[in-house]
Amino acid sequence: MRLWWSRLAGVGAGQMLMVAVGWQIYDLNGSAWDLGLVGLLQFLPALLLALPAGQLIDRWHRGRILAACMAVLGAAAVLLAVASHGGWVTRDGLLALSVLLGAVRAFQLPATQALTPLLVPSALLSRALAFSSGGLQGAVIAGPALGGLVYGAGPAVVYALCAMLFALATGLTLAIRYGHAPPPHEPVSAATLLAGVRFVVAHKVVLGAISLDLFAVLLGGATALLPMFAKDVLQVGPTGLGLLRAAPAVGALAMSLWLARRPIVRRAGAQLLGAVALYGAAQLAFGLSPWFWLSMAALAVSGAADMVSVIVRQTLVQLETPDAMRGRVSAVNALFIGASNQLGEFRAGATAALIGAVGSVIVGGLGTLAVAALWRRWFPALAARDALDAGRR
Template identity: 65%
Template sequence: MRFWYARLAGTMGNQMLMVAVGWQMYDLTGSAWDLGLVGLFQFLPALLLTLVAGHVADQVDRSKVLATCMAVQVVIAATLAAATWHTVATRELLFVLSVALGCAKAFQMPAQQALVPLLVPQSMLARALAFSSAGMQAAIIGGPAIGGFVYAAGATVVYVVCGVLFLLAVWLFLRIGHPHVPRAKEPVSLATLLAGVKFIWQRPVVLGAISLDLFAVLLGGATALLPIYAKDILHTGPWGLGVLRAAPAVGALLMSVALTRWPITRRVGRVMFAAVAVFGVATIVFALSRSFVLSFVALWVTGAADMISVVIRQSLVQLETPDEMRGRVSAVNSVFIGASNQLGEFESGATAALLGPVGSVLLGGIGTLVVVAVWMKIFPPLAQRQNLSGSD
């Protein structure tokens, strides 16, 4: 449960941080391009550090890696609070700290993913992932909503609260005990660094699952443009932005609770493809909506559909990976996740600069449906997969 509480605190802090940074950046520049760059500058470190982060997660106590990543985010939150308080926060500073945040997440995600299978029996992994996701989604709901309301008191207050939550996560991660005993230290070489890439490439089901998530969410994500939708299209304030950012997590939370009680055990491949298709349709609805309520519902559906895909994908990856490889495989998987989120934010900002926010999100939703159709053709073993374990 310490792991669960630590993720809850860390995720809530991170979500509040991103709401504040997004709104502050848009206040400073009024630029969709700059909102996209915030996502890009978080993703690039994850891409560049992937192989090293995976190797570290397989060689070092994973709970200590997570505690260190949280400590870095404490420093980032404190820097933002001080800069905002002294009115010296600039576009460039927000970009620099986005890079620092990306570096912390590069090491955090593989260690976090690889730690879960060590804390529960393998037969309970799918339920444990759903339960863990329920806590994370609760934090994603509370973080943006609270962050949006607290922002009314000033960005400084938000950053201080974030720092406190990150400190709590540091303490909890350091108190986690787990049975992982790293093998004899492997010398860093190209072969050891690329082992995760090779492992995934040789397993079409795993490759298809994580690449489906990459391209579908890369095209379909609209998170980076929510400040524009909240302010210019739906005509709300920071509170509205917080509620919209929380909407996908509301759907994801309810779905994760349902999956904890009723895990998906049959036709997992087709269920995952159907969920991603629903994600695309809901994105299209959001793009065309001018109603705050309808926009909230559409984002709610994207979160519920994405949660189904996440649980199936993560279960497939973890069940088919031996523990001594989980850090490196999870590192590669985290790049796919990061690309679908941070790089997706850059894609949204770039296309919005050319097509406008509505055109950008509409194109992304249509693109997601195209990806589903193409992936069902080129990864038939994934579409035909019956059970998570692979035994039909």
């Protein structure tokens, strides 16, 4: 439960941080390009550090690595609070912070993913991931909504609150105990660094699930454009932005609670592909919506569909990967997730700069529908996958 509470605090703080950074950088110059650039600058260091991070996570205590990530994020939030209070926040400063966030996430996500199976029996992993995701989605709901509300008192207040939550997450993570046995000494080489990549490529079901999420979110993600929709399309201000950011998590929370009680036991591959298609359709509806309530509903549906993808993908990856390689495989998985999220934000921002925010989301939704259809054809083993547990295929 310490990991659960730690992730709750850390994710809530991270969501508030991104709401504040997104609104602040868009408020500085109103540039859709800059909103996309934030995502690109988070992705590049994650790309460069992914393989070394996986190697480190397989060798060192995963809980301490995760605690160090929370501490660095807390320090960044303190710096932003001081800079905002002093009035010397700049576009370049916010973009530089994005690079730091990307570097931290190269370690944070794979460390979390590799740590979870050590704390939960494999037979309960799917339910545990759904339960964990339910709590996290609660933080994703409360974080943006609270961040947007508190932003009215000034960005410095939001960043100070983030710093306190990151400090709490650091302390809770340091209190996690598990049987850590350092692996036998293995010299670092190109072969060990690339072991996770080779594993994913050799396991077509895992490769199909991870790459499906990559391209679906890369094309369909609209998170980076929410400040534009809140300010220019729907005209609901920073409070509305917080609610829009929270809407996908409302749907994801409802779905995670459902899956915790009724886990996916059959037709996992077909349900995964169907969920991705629904995600694309919901993004399309969001792009076409002129009404705030309909936009909120579309985003909630997209969050519910994405949660099915998250649970299926994470369960497949963790159950099919030996513990000695979980750090490296999780790093590859995190790299795909980072590529989909951060490069997706860059794709959305760059496309919006050319054809507008609405056009960018519509094109992305159509692209996601195409991806779901193509992956059914290109990865037949994934489409035909029945049970998540390999022993029950």
